[in-house]
Amino acid sequence: MSLQGAWRWVIPGLLAGWLLAVSGCAPRPEPPLTFLIAGDPADEAAYRTLVAAFMAENPGLRVELLNIPSVRDFQRRLVADFAAGAPPDIFLINYRRYGPFVASGAIAPVGPFLAQSTELAAADFYPQALAAFTWQGELICLPQNMSSPVIYYNQDLFAAAGLPAPGDAWTWDEFLATAQALTRDLDGDGAADQYGLGVEPTLARAAPFLWMNGGDLVDDPAAPARLTLDAPASRAALAWFVALQTVHGVVPDAAAEASESSLSRFLNGRLAMYVESRRAVPEFRLIEGFAWDVAPLPVGKMPATLLHADAFCLSAAGKQQAAAWRFVEFANTRAGQRILARTGRTVPSRIDLATDPAFLDPQARPASSRVFLAAIPAMRSLPAMSTWLEVESVVDAELEQAFYGQITLDEAIRNATARSAEFLR
């Protein structure tokens, strides 16, 4: 090789070495915080606004929002991220789903961060929401919202049937009579074309009715060892719930539901009442064909409803926990929660925002948003345990069949009790 040939390599070599040296010396920017949520486009837009507001106030920090639209896929993604050793720094999760992650130590508890915060205090939040995210005495995640199932109803269909708006304390009987009056066979072919009610045949939807009837789901909510759906008060409530479809036919049957979901029927103005939590509001605000509002669940022997809540959790394996906490802290200040409340998606978990116009905006539907606030004192949580979601899915598989008359309620209860036993020990 000639000298000239050798020189051909020296200059690029020096250049490469210089580049390496420079890149090694330059301060490398921190990677962005990753924030994983599961939501529809309206949710995603709301959280993008929140992230943008945070980054505007904290120029040194970047947050990368990742939205997995389906809740099931979200859970799988989260597991895969943890398995790969690259979990998101922050994730938003429902208290019914966070059990397995707490139990395996995947979450860094927010309790110590909250205790040292100058911006936030535990007293700012509804105790029911904090309780749902407290595991063995320690606050694990910081609740962002708290909701409960309510009755969304089509005001136009009520008016057309000459029915008054539901009262604040309507009974189960009045509720059923209303649903019956709103179930119509319009073309006289013997099949209903308009249904009075749409409700998912799940344990979560049935739970408030069991509690209102004086029953319970499990023997000991603090340390459940057995389902108690066969106890008289629980069974009676379940029988009433199932009869809405099997006996009264006010809910679409299996064929009708498989052909078009209750949600779709409600959106298309062919289903009068639909049971859902606050999460439906952004989508329902897009409805143009009819007017709608919310009403409380009908009242049983005692007031009771089910808490729905999502919280911000920090990954234990996260390398920027302090920065991640700053985001969670910001998101739960008055300003942060107002951003999310304005989208309609959430009932704020902050007590001081309950009467804030961001939530109780008289111009925005639903007009009766106070229904969500009125339900708070009667809210109950589902048991906090790592296998609770599996108990629910076992019960749901049976309850659905009973609801559509494919097996008897007692068969469903027997199967559910037997099959859930392995998850309740």
Next chain:
Amino acid sequence: MSVHRSAATSPRWSPHLLRRAQLWLMLAPFLAGAFLLIGLPTLLTAGLAFTRYDAIMPPVWVGLENFAAIFRREVFWIAVRNSLLFALTAAPLQVLGALLLALLLHPVRRGVEGYRSAVYLSAVVPDVAYALIWLWLFNPLYGPINLVLAAVRLPQPLWLADPATALAALVIMAAVRVGEGMLLLIAARQALPAAFFQAAMLDGAGRWSAFRYITWPLLLPWLLLLLVRDVVIGAHAAFTPTLIMTGGGPGYATTLLPFLIYEEAFGSLRIGQAAAMMSVMFAAIGLFVWLVFRRSGGWAQVDEP
């Protein structure tokens, strides 16, 4: 030629060795892929089957506990039964359908390519699209299947919405996907010497006799191969439709093993138990293939009469 020349320049490489080296070189990409995508995951799965592992904490060795646990679980046996039922009904129907269509479409006629393409098209449709199409076909009120049944006054099942018919619906959906099998059997049928059929016809054999004594026995090895392939694929390929169309329900009516394994691993974070189920399924399929192989005396087909 080139073999001889290179052998001459490097005396240590005999033509035989060189040829073997070439073969290995050509096999290498496949072997590397098979090891990375099949071999390694299989070994990992087999290892995880003996651990308690939730994807978050490191795996803990538990010996045979996972196997004992899954054998105790009712839902595992339900899934085994469903999977067997599915694979053992869908596969024979698939092979039968492929055979009928192959016999119908193997003669070279005007426009036959069009029919063959139409049948083969179902094999090209992606699984997810195929599942969504059938979700509409099976719609109990507005789906074309039930509209036709209603028009001819036959009972209209709820298909996927009824635990009694949901698995049957999945079998129907899998059984009509015969494009690949048909293509294979057309090739096999066209390879049968025409002289056999001409001789038979001279002897006065009808169409049925020709099929019974010539086509059937000569196609049998192919049919067996297809059947084994469809059973093996059927045992795990029903994952996409269950995930998209039924979620394993109603109840556990369409909970097939692959779906249960997926739910156990990524839904319930019991990756150890899921790996144990996977290993059992893997072993069962291996045993099945080995048994068929033994019984049939190998796959070799003697084309020479």
